[in-house]
Amino acid sequence: MVFTDFQTKQCLFCAETIQARAIKCRFCGEFLNSDKARALNTDPESDSPSSEDEETNDNVLFVARPSLLGMAPAMVKGLFFIVLAGLLVRLPLENLINDLLGLGLTESQSLTVGAYRVITGFGLGLIVVLVLVMKIVRLKMTRYEVSPDRIEWSRGILDRRVDNLDMFRVIDLKMRRSVFDCIFGIGTVGLITTDKTDPEFEFEKVHRSRELYDIIKKASLEADRRTGVVHLE
Numbered sequence: 615m616v617f618t619d620f621q622t623k624q625c626l627f628c629a630e631t632i633q634a635r636a637i638k639c640r641f642c643g644e645f646l647n648s649d650k651a652r653a654l655n656t657d658p659e660s661d662s663p664s665s666e667d668e669e670t671n672d673n674v675l676f677v678a679r680p681s682l683l684g685m686a687p688a689m690v691k692g693l694f695f696i697v698l699a700g701l702l703v704r705l706p707l708e709n710l711i712n713d714l715l716g717l718g719l720t721e722s723q724s725l726t727v728g729a730y731r732v733i734t735g736f737g738l739g740l741i742v743v744l745v746l747v748m749k750i751v752r753l754k755m756t757r758y759e760v761s762p763d764r765i766e767w768s769r770g771i772l773d774r775r776v777d778n779l780d781m782f783r784v785i786d787l788k789m790r791r792s793v794f795d796c797i798f799g800i801g802t803v804g805l806i807t808t809d810k811t812d813p814e815f816e817f818e819k820v821h822r823s824r825e826l827y828d829i830i831k832k833a834s835l836e837a838d839r840r841t842g843v844v845h846l847e
Contacts, residue, residue, distance in 0.1 A: 805817075
């Protein structure tokens, strides 16, 4: 008596059920021992995350960047200086000063003073804009990532730097929120650590600052228990 093997498998190309020993699919006609089939059988799908990536994502407790809303006070100051620069460019201050003080400036002298006034106004406005742009770029190039074991942050524009801080080195933490921070829903979380490089570290103007505070507080206590670290006052 002959027994038939009814073990089956799925076709790599059409996903239809075929016999396990088949070398050619009877539905789509593709050969299952070709180079194309071997490539499909060995290469992982590009859109499916690997187990290592899933583990990494699961270990990340908090990811954030400094919020541009934290620059509101700097923006207000910058706007003041930009308005001042505009007044220097537009208003003929040399004529007003000449009339009030009676300096007796000639027309050529007034033109010279006016030229310097315009250059000063444009220069002041340009400096203010550049300073604000540099602050914005610096904030957007900063990234914080918190895991159960460490805190990692990257920053820098041309010279990119990445540093990390072990969670068991955190001694104390505090949260600071100004009036502007409360309005915009941001805050600054500061850490006091035993790290020689960064004894005082700040998460600058981040959203969900209270959540971050609680995460670090819990993670630092758990890290102390795992490593057996005792912080003495």
